[in-house]
Amino acid sequence: MRTIRTLLGKGDLPYAIRLMQRVIRTQHLMLENLRMLESMTPWEFHAFRKVLEDGAGTDSPGFHALMRLSPLLWDDYKALLEREGVTLIEVYTQPQHYPLLLAMAEALIDYDEIFQLFRTQHFKLAIRMIGPGSMGTGGTSMQVLERTLRDAFYPELWQVRNELTELANQQGER
Template identity: 25%
Template sequence: MDITYGKYLKIDELLELQQPLSDPEEHDEMLFIVIHQVYELWFKQILHEFDKLRAELKKGETWTSSKTMDRILTILKTMVAQIDVLETMTPLEFESFRSFLQSASGFQSAQFREVEILCGLRSPHILKVHKDEPENYKKLQNRLEELTLWECFCIYLNERGYDVSKPERNNEQGLLYDPNERTQQVLLDVMNNDPETALLCELFVDFDEGMQEWRYRHVKMVERTIGNKKGTGGSSGVDYLRGTLHQRIFPDLWEMRSRI
């Protein structure tokens, strides 16, 4: 039998995955499910692109790394824009089915934790939240041992002939690395004398800024929907999300700007 559009994409199976729990079914629960399932698909694609990007960086490839990062940035912009759709749901409409979520929460997204880990972020709850999910727990443990984006970027700089030391993993409750003045000096040299590598640096800053934008829009969406209530997954809700704002993934790329 020939492959059809529906069979190739498994459309029938995909469209069976939206299973509202509200009884009687609340209209807006479908939107809530679809949006979050789409987010998980985008997280999957970002992780797929991260794997490619890190391999390219380790080879010192500028053009392909830039192209991959550009795709990641476009996905990130799409994810931010999707919040506009979710914000068409009023607090009353969300409250109509919120109790049916029980302890389920975006706080428990294992894939987003993978994204954070590869960005170099660490926090006590990264593994703790998934202690009863052996597959996710093991996957996150493995990610913790992998090279982060910044570590791969430093390898890239060395492949390009720049003397950059390997970042030291110092912190287990925040960003792994402390800013490094020597690295910032190298980056300043890059910005002044190597336009192609400087462009890749700027794409990394774009990604860092995009992640901060994603977090900000997420915070404001949650705040306008549930106010200061606790999150369904046991988190402190908006207070927890506020604490994640302004986390700079690549601090040296920001700090060096004061030297220009």
């Protein structure tokens, strides 16, 4: 992720996109590995949970790095748009002029989506194994964990879809 930030700063989109795809594939692998825990019964999971003690994945340095670096990718991308003198709407409505900017925007939305899927699957796994009224392994309540399901790293990339739909609707009225 740090390398991607550097590449965006240099405007090296092909390599940044390639590395972003690697990050997305890694997230897919993590998501699939999480499913392995579903093969345990809740009682078996409690034995596994004891090994974790008070630790949780959200306490890991890797998770903290993702939470710190992921939003910064948007700042780097937005700075790139400004240097290029283009808006996000233009990137999406004129993809033939901005194919690499579009590819990077879509890579960011893919990453945001897979991270949201991870949060959802983690939440569902926690409820399945320890119950909706329990405290998570790291001491987080299920209500707090559930609130994170609405978090997105790149709300602007989700919002632009509303703007594109509105624009398309306006053009259809003509």
